Amino acid sequence: MEDVTQRLDALVARLAAAGWLTQEPVRAALRGVPRHLFVPPVAWTGDGGRVHRRTDPERWLDLAYGDDAIITQLDDGATDLDTGQGRFTSSLSAPSTVVSLLELLDVEPGHRVLDVGTGTGWTAALLSRLAGAENVTSVEIDPQVSERAAANLKAAGCSPRLLVEDGAQGWAPGAPYDRVHATCAVARVPYAWVEQTRPGGVIVAPYDPGFGSSHEVRLVVLPDGTAIGRFTGYASYMMMRSQRHPEWDDFLSEATRSTTFVDPRTLGYAPAGADLAMGAALPGVRARGIHDGDRYTLRLWGPDSWATARYEPGREVYEVEQAGSRALWDLAVSAYFAWVVQRSPGRDRFGVTVTPDGDHIWLDQPVN
Template sequence: MGVERRMDALVERLSAAGWLTQSRVRTALRDVPRHAFVPPVAWTGEGDRVDRATAPESWLDLVYQDDAIITQLDDGQTEVTAGNGRFTSSCSAPSTVVSLLELLDAEVGHRVLDVGTGTGWTAALLSRMVGAENVTSVEIDPSVSTQAAENLKEVGLSPRLVVGDGAEGWAEEAPFDRVHASCGVSHVPHAWVRQTRPGGVIVTPYAPGFASGHELRLVVMPDGTAVGRFTGYASYMMMRSHRQPSWPAPGDGGAESTTPIDPRTIGYAPAGADLAMGASLPGVNARGYHEDGTYVLRLWSADAWATATYQPGQRVHQVRMSGDRNLWEEAARAYFWWVGHGSPARDRFGLTAASGTETVWLDVPTNAIRPAV
């Protein structure tokens, strides 16, 4: 099976699954060969790495699956062809790329800021959609940007590539009609809003730290704010300056108490509950993990932490905490607020971004969710 047939099969799968509905995105996907943006040794983060030199057909099979291809570990400190580490850059999965591009709703002639160049594949797709002369792509890692430039040259496209902090946008080319991010953010950088003309659109993966990641689509208003809704799930590597802080590893310290609430109720909560809890607890991070048959939910902020542990057969569950706040009780209160409001799904929540502030709301912008403290 050649490249064209593999591409046709990928397009058919994405279309059948409902990811790919817009003809201009479909055309760009067909016109820009993904394999030109994948390194010679391809790896999804699971299974074996596939070397193009020794297994070209298997390499192409992997490239045209709907999987992210890992292209960097530990910000380049670990060799991706042989090592293991934190995933810090990738060629994103086609379904996630297509989903954000369709939300962007970009037209020929729109000026687009692309944040997180990565391999350059998304910048290439945007160039095909709006014209390469209208695309500015910002990448914080010089070596990643250099490789992206080589990849783009191979397919004959030349958007403007900039090495810099994507959170600052690129004022020299503003105003933009569209801002597209290929990395997660914990909050919407106001530079993006400031550099987008009224009526322009910002599309980004949004991951404030409380479990789920979300697709977010905003429209910039004449008053300099941006307003929009959460549209679906999004799991992206975080912008470097927005990464979740490390768990403080308290060991066996902290005050102990118990709770009748199963910690999995909070840790397994759906996306709507995550948005409600995250909005109520800004700056709080939440992650759960399984270990030896138990489930531990971790909550932490700059000044406090808490763990809640589920153990099979227990009628009450251990809580440990430290700091000036009871993060477990705050999270539980926010969860039951969500239940009390009818357990609204993700698409009923939205966000308003203004200079220095950000507000998550339910149903309408005037119905803001207020922080617990």
């Protein structure tokens, strides 16, 4: 137990020194909910080898109290975690990202909290410490994940309400909520969360529309049934299952070929503010860069169109391919330079309004 205490103290000290941990209630919750109780017997961060608690307990504890996510599921449970091969579909989130979202949530004792994506149960346990377990409802779409979380929470002495439900629908019987906290990323904020949160209530979630960066978003629900807020920082989480982005495929449609003087890396390496601007101009479009040695290809794709732009060293112009109903490279370039004309605003100048019709991204002031 002394080893656990020392490691927990060191984790708390690192998070505080890095500026992640500033609120005493969150600090107390971290100390009250030992993270190792939520780490599987074989710990793996996605890099390096897997560490077994039985054969290497010291390294296992080091991972438990490090600041890395620990992978707990591959391919929705279809692939054995020991293979190390497959899509990451569930994890124990990194402490710094968990603390960042909890501090944005600003939970008070007695707040009624909806936790979307139970996962290992660690965040539900932290929320139980902050609000009281009787006030926390945690929903998880995967029955096996929920079952393991229940065992973890029991070992930790926490008893929030656990439900196997689709978090995109919230859980109306527990409404109205004072706080909604998501541990999975969303491309669109489910309006059910807004409907089920009382006016003045707060929604905090990782926001990943698919174009480059992903973001923390903090929303406040208004009396008119909308929610409004800003993007506060970076957050990387696994996507909500019902909102997963389509993967790149080998598109068969005939493409139009052209060249461009714009280096594809200009868009591909653009900061978060540019990603928000381009994503708002191209809703439903995903952007990802692929490195091949010193070459770089920017891929853009959506339901009806795709494009690639390729950088190669020594070239003065770069090859572009576009297909479908929209010229995605041309639209992305226009959106990027419109962002430049606006003096390259950062992520913190962008916000979002959530209505029954969807999400509406704005710069500086909400668009009426």
